[in-house]
Amino acid sequence: MLNINFPKIEKKDYPNLELNLVEPIHKLNLRGKNRDFFTKAGRILSIMLPTEPNTSATIKSISALWLSPDEWMIYGKDIDKNLMLSLDSEISKLNLGSVTDVSDQWVLINMRGKNVFEVLSKGSPFDFNKFKDTKNVTVQTLLNHVDVILHQNDTNNLDLFVRKSFSEHLWLWINDSSRSL
């Protein structure tokens, strides 16, 4: 598991902006609706899945991002095989919801520094005004016409998920945009 080759992304420093590849890291897609699903997921992950739109919940190093009313992205360094097996046997196998390992589908890039939103605003239709001053928020939007999931852990500290096949292209675009800060 997680022994795949990642695109050539190396740590980069720009004025008030640091870019890093955060891989390998486990990512799971969780889908479900009913009460049993919420209870089981909450107990296994030790996180109540956030139901408020565009928010996230983090406990220790596992985060749950709201993607839609019945869909979440779970990621973090503390996700191990046991946890994945529990989710699989107690949710997936009982048909309470779906659990999909999307570790290889998404690439995680961390952006931190005062200029994070200066760069994002160059290529996204999303209005970051409220977002940038709020912690534990998440949004799915476009960046340079590419689908991204953004998660602000802390002020000016942002995790960006991009599909693997787009990641090298978006990485180059982010670097181009950062050079002209």
Place this chain on the structure above:
Amino acid sequence: MFIITCPFCGERDQSEFSAGGEAHIIRPKQPTELSDDEWADFLFMRKNIKGVQFERWNHAHGCRKWFNVIRDTSNDKIHAVYKMGEKPPSD
């Protein structure tokens, strides 16, 4: 360019959405009993109004949910947004 309020995510730019055509077209219960003309009517014929129209939209680059929009096609003014399965607002 205009802003659409997704009933799940809130205000977003139009470029995050894709249009799904006219809303509230009901699939015939017994398609096999329809004439070719009636079937073609269900499948292809759309009102395409210049003015206030009921439409389906999908938040393709966000939550990926479908919902309904009442939009004036002549000026892109959005009168209402409501979820799938809900009745359109009466006013």
